[in-house]
Amino acid sequence: MTQTDKTIAVVKGLIMDGVAKANSGHPGGAMSSADYATILFSEFLNFNPDDPQWFNRDRFILSAGHESMLLYSLLHLNGFISIEDIKNFRQFGSLTPGHPEVHLTPGVEATTGPLGQGLAMSVGFATAEAYLREKLGADVMDHYTYVLSSDGDLQEPIAMGAAALAGLWNLGKLIVFYDSNKIQLAGPTCKADCTDHRKVFEGLCWQVLEVDGHNHDEIRKAIRGAQMETGKPTLIIGHTTMAKGCASMEGSHKTHGEPLKADEIKATKKKLGLPEEDFYVPGDVVAEYRARFDGLRKNAADWRAMVDGKLSDKDFAKMWGHVTKPRPELSIEWPEFTPGESMATRKAWGTCLDAVMESLPTLVGGSADLDPSNQTANFRNTYGDFAVDGYGARNLAFGVREFNMAAIMNGIQLHGGLLPFGATFLTFSDYCRNAIRMSALQELPVLYVFTHDSFWVGEDGPTHQPIEHVSSLRLIPGLIDLRPADANETKVCLDIALKQEKMPSTLFLTRQGLPILDPAEFPAILDGPRRGGYVLKDCDGTPDLILVASGSEVSLCLETAKLFKRKVRVVSMPSAKLFDDQPESYKNDVLPPEVTARAAAEAGRTPLWHKYVGLNGVVLGVDHFGASAPGKTLSDKYGFTPENFARMIREKY
Template sequence: MNHIASGPNPTLDDLCINTLRFLSVDAVQQANSGHPGLPLDAAPMAYVLWTRFLKHNPGNPRWFDRDRFVLSAGHGSALLYSLLHLTGYDLPLSQLQQFRKWGSITPGHPERGLTPGVDVTTGPLGQGFGNGVGMAIAEANLAARYNRDDCRVIDHFTYGIVSDGDLMEGIASEAASLAGHLQLGKLIYLYDDNRITLSAATDMAFTEDRARRFDAYGWHTQVLPDGNDVAAIGHALDAARAESTRPSLLLVRTHIGYGSPNKQDTFEAHGSPLGAEEVRLTKRNLGWPEEPPFHVPEQANTHFREAVSRGKQSEQAWREGFSAYEAKYPELAAELRQLMEEAWDIDWDSAIPQFPADAKGMATRVASGKVMNAIAGRLPALIGGSADLDPSTYTALTGLGDFQPPGESRRSGQDRQGSQGGWSYAGRNLHFGVREHAMGAIMNGMAAHGGTLPFGATFLVFSDYLRPSIRLAALMGLHVVYVFTHDSIALGEDGSTHQPVEQLASLRAVPRLIVVRPADANETASAWRVAVRTRGRPIALVLTRQNVPTLDRTQFAAADGLQRGAYVLADAPDGKPELILIASGSEVGLIVAAYRQLLALNIKVRLVSMPSWELFDEQPQAYRDTVLPPAIGARLAVEAGVSQGWHRYVGEHGDVLAVDRFGASAPGEVMLREYGFTVDNVCQRALMLLQR
């Protein structure tokens, strides 16, 4: 057995592993903040993975066919930073010495876009687990669509280190269940089974048989009793890589705070520095020089830096293979290159339909489905699905197949909408099951992987179930699209449990998230233009269940005004309004009807459609003032959600017709009437403003 040795004559493996350990421990100690326990116990598995298996190029952290690595246990970030520094990424030692300090690129938990080599932002436990599933889905889909027998240009693994806390979180259970069903054989997680959490040993709350649980999910599991046995870790990774039809979980028994005489196997090693004296004792115990801190032996440094030349050679070999692929399959290669570069500004938007005026109209969820299916054939990046709600969210991509393990269909009963393309990893319809939170994390992983524009759909009220993933998408600046339907009390009889009221305000509170609530079919088409063209931000489309009128755009302003967040839909005949009615989504049709009634009373009214606060707020002040002139104080905002936030647009002299209580079970039209969303009530509230 090849165990970690200590003492005066360590092996090269020992030297490298202890280098990882004590760079991490010194970073935490100098910051006087952080988590030393995981780096001490997980360094051997990380070392074996990064030096013997991980395909990556430190000189080009975004090389497309690199293996992906996720530190789902993001509190162990010091270990990841040590790996990145030692293997030659643009992360100098000075940044480890500035760990958790203002202005550093080594924050307390890893952040994508800040630290070279960090693929996803992790820390909230379980999120990284779900991200890795998304990365594996993206790899499998792109490989199935673009590889050929003689040219495998997409061929990489997704690896991760996960913790006890990760496996406790419900999101990990959701994601693991789906990954097992999908037979994602190129997904491999190393489970740091140290059996300690921040406050106690896991036997206080987590005593299930994790191996049998993952066996039941359909995973390939291996139990490694000694986390310091580097040979066993290597053999287990070999076996995991050879397993093609099951994701793999390596349950590696470790000891948190390994080597610390007084804190090993205690929760005290989890979330606090060891302390200066305990650091000295731990170094002495493992045969490491007590001074200076941040010591990197030359032999270890040389060994780790082999990753630079190895990575350069790997990428060069891939590029040569891609050149051969381009020569044999030029059209496929051109399309794949566009996806890899996220340059899908091809002629996709000319396929977007224009909808004729129709007083009866259609639900914006229906219009959205029509737009999606019109553009999907020209937008190969578009891939996604719903949390078991395709028939209600209208998000099935007809004829583009279902992303499922290749083989004979297991479907029984009536064929689902959009499934005509068959079953394979090349399918672009994802079935997340009733797993909203995992759906959010998987979408993030797909977007972080690259080559895809993922979308996910559910009812607006259930956006709460994936809110942590939405926040992380915004934090990472990921291009993902959320399709939230059934957007108000107007959904009707399902009642208050399914009728969203506070969700719009909640989503609008997320920095960098764009929320768009289109008024009719043509605004919905314009919203999809925004959704696809947006870069570096997630976007939420908020859509109706009920039909709304499709406005006659010869009488009202063009729907592309949506792209500026708010626009003047119609104005007073003389262009000098005394009252402004503002609405989003389905309530725009309501203020249009009120507008006509007020004009009949000789009230000079301006109509403003405001589908997106975020897009409007980003416009120049001059434009915002032309839409909402500061001199006009009589303003009424109408939206079937909580009033929170609207007062900044209506001002101190304005009013908001909103829903500041929960809903009830009744037909949608009854709900709207009982909650005051009628033409007469809008007119009455508007006239009262003019009398102030």
């Protein structure tokens, strides 16, 4: 038995013991991938043993997140987590949850539960590396992005879309190992898939290498071959056996999602040359595994000294400052807008983007093939399409791939150093939704720009007219909803989004023009959105009636208020999330409990608004699908007029 064989056997022992102690987990795939992952970590992976967040480290993304015990075992050998952490696998409050979580465990690069998204996020990692390498120099940014993927990953369509972009973008430092054990939870993969992955990935402009995933020399040769190919991403297809090394259950789909029985573990340890001891990690394995750590530390220290030396170059220092500056410290000069003019908030977003894109060189992103509609065309024309026009180009031409766009943005944000945004129509946020959820779960401050936010889309009809989407996205914990009332609120909402540290933001923007409100008349508009909801227009004393709205319906409320002789307060609520997070005292100042005459308006589903106007409050909204007709026609038909809104209120109060 070689030292590598012994280390792999120890890793497999930890996998079996950790899953068995938790009585929950996925040992089979972790064992089939153990040869590749252990060799990668112990011989190839460049990292700093003293700092899991060292900036120029190689990134390893376990896209097959169910194989988490494999990753935790290797992170233990790295010294990042303890044996007690391994023993607490899948327990409440532990550093070793069922699927890796980036904000919990040192050495975990991405939260990978939903299959396919890890691979898609890895494209974002590699994109960030390529852009920063171009801007900072290959001596500063020069690392690989390694991925371990499974049959299930490649069955998720998001993987193919992300792979298509990686191939188009020639991401040569992206290396994916596909653990092809031909087993999934329900049985053999042949029952669900007939894909020739070599043909598919070669057709997507990848280098494809095939190896025996248990032959250590072939694994090493493939990794070196992948590193040598700089013009294409590489897929290493590792033909493996599920639960490799098991005494009697090799190849069984039952090992995919079930702990091995005690007698099977005992027999398997004997077969692997391990003692029966639980969580066995001998000193010689640790010593051999960490033999290169001093060299890794020196490499990281030399890199740090080199970067410090380059800071004397003003151009480098300026770019390095942008890359490393905390988001709350961003200084952004937003444009001014002319009160009284009419401007769609999507146009206001485009104007803001044009105004700040030069001063924010780390701002990268694009549209899902809707550049003119999403107002990103000038950004694209100014800075070019990433990779196609060079790696310093900043527009990411995602194509009609909304889900991929969202996951790739997550990867860019996880990598660090850049400010990613992505844009599409609001109705297509459904395609992005699980990646948006993963943005929030991973505490990633990415920016989602959703235009065409209501039935005012008009003639495109109900397929393109959002109804439930804003309310639906508000259900995701930790996600900031931003639906600005005009151009001035739009720039404040953008400032909120770009200065976030942990929460993603969704910006909901109109196609139709809205009146630009005058800050001289409505001074609260310049800062009020930061608290989610605020008093835009007030009355003397305690109001008789409070009107609440977001987005395009704020102007409707202002016009409706003029139709009443009683005292009316108008509250703009661009963000229900930010308002809900305010102290109770502030919320009561904006919406005094004693004022029960309340009405709300939003061009979408109505139920959420009863939270603010009461169960018996008036809500003007849309609880049905739209129709194909001019937006003004639909507005009249659906009652979004001051006269109709006032009538509804008078009938109630």
